[in-house]
Amino acid sequence: MQQDINASDKKSDSGNVENKFTASELANILIDAKIKLPRLVSHYAKEMDIEYENVFIKAQKTRWGSCSDRGNINLNCLLTQVPPYVRRYVIVHELAHRKEMNHSERFWKIVADEMPDYQKSVRWLKKHGDSIIDRL
Ligand SMILES: [Zn+2]
DSSP states (O other): OEEEEEOOOSOOOOOOGGGSOOHHHHHHHHHHHHHHHHHHHHHHHHHHTOOOSOEEEEOOSSEEEEEETTSOEEEEGGGGGSOHHHHHHHHHHHHHTTTOSSOOHHHHHHHHHHOTTHHHHHHHHHHHHHHHHTTO
């Protein structure tokens, strides 16, 4: 079972090829993300007093992050391309799934305890998330 922050599943038909990341841009984003994101996960996990197994970073069109029931945190490398508070929200969200594998009230309370203004990030992802994912 996985709990995810999915990207919108509306079909991307923008066809804006000029806006796509080039292979070398994407390679650099991945390298950067594999250095930065696991550090941030470690930092927020300590703040939240939550344990996890591993962090996996991928370039994927389908989701921003997920948490497996084995305790692995999966993050989209494009989180390096969003504002810091949005990046933090996705990590906090996935870490919160280590305590609640659902989106119950208790789950959202864990997120809100760490990040009271998390809804700002939810709104940002709804508004801008697809335009970044579509660059893959
Ligand atoms: Zn979730």
